Amino acid sequence: MIYQKIYSSRRYPGTSQLCLDQILRSSTVNNHTLDITGLLLVEGGRFFQIIEGPRDNVELLYAIIGRDLRHGELHPIANRRREERSFPHWSMAFREADTIEHGSNCFELSHDTVMWGPLARCDTLLRGLVEDFLQQAKPDCRGCVEFFGDLAPSETRAH
Template sequence: MIYQIAYMSAARPGMSDAEVHDILRASTANNRRDGLSGMLLLVDGTFFQVLEGEREMVEQTYRRILTDARHSALLRVLERNREERSFPDWTMGFEKVFHGDPGGEFLPVDAGDLTQNPNVELLRKQAPEIISFMRSLYASRNMRGAPDLERRA
């Protein structure tokens, strides 16, 4: 069984593309070492990340992310066991989407206390759909071992 979590967090306001690439480089190396795979989606300054692998390594990585000052207000929105990985050949896939300023500067995000936001439960319910979207991005990159999108998440 593969253990999978998904979480969201707010990127630190003013975070540069170089800082995001630093996160990706470190994540790729750490995940390769720890046998993890996953994908990071960045939408208008909000991270949505999927991590999957052996449960203890996923949890250890998540605890490390909790202390990373480059993002805040982490909120786990999905936790499950799966028969197979959703992102088997990606130690850390990445996609960035901007709806706001196309110049690349992150818009300030008032993360507040997400756990008090009434929309959080809706987000938790939509997490599998977001992962399906991420899997579609993954498959569109013609990745070797891209998951069969017809299979149920």
């Protein structure tokens, strides 16, 4: 059984593109060590992330992320258990991907690349949350989406 944590956060002013490149590099190594995969979307001052793997490892990583000075205002959206990974390979997407030194796991953030790439085989909840993130015109988060139909009753959700 795989555990997923979905959250959004804000990038602190002054966090440069170089910092984002460092996040990509360190995440690739650290996530592999912790058996964590997922998806990180970055646009302007906002992050949207889905991390998945063994529950203890996901919670450990989330605690580390919570102490990271490059961003804050973590807003948990959902925790849930899945039969299998939604993202067998870790991915990161940027609105302006050409400004980042990246490899094959980094791509430009657009509706088509996300929906037909990493999310092509994902469930309705994940696709809906990412759609909401992509459609937000303002740089601030509006809160979480109000549908959680495929969450197990024992799982949590936050607003």
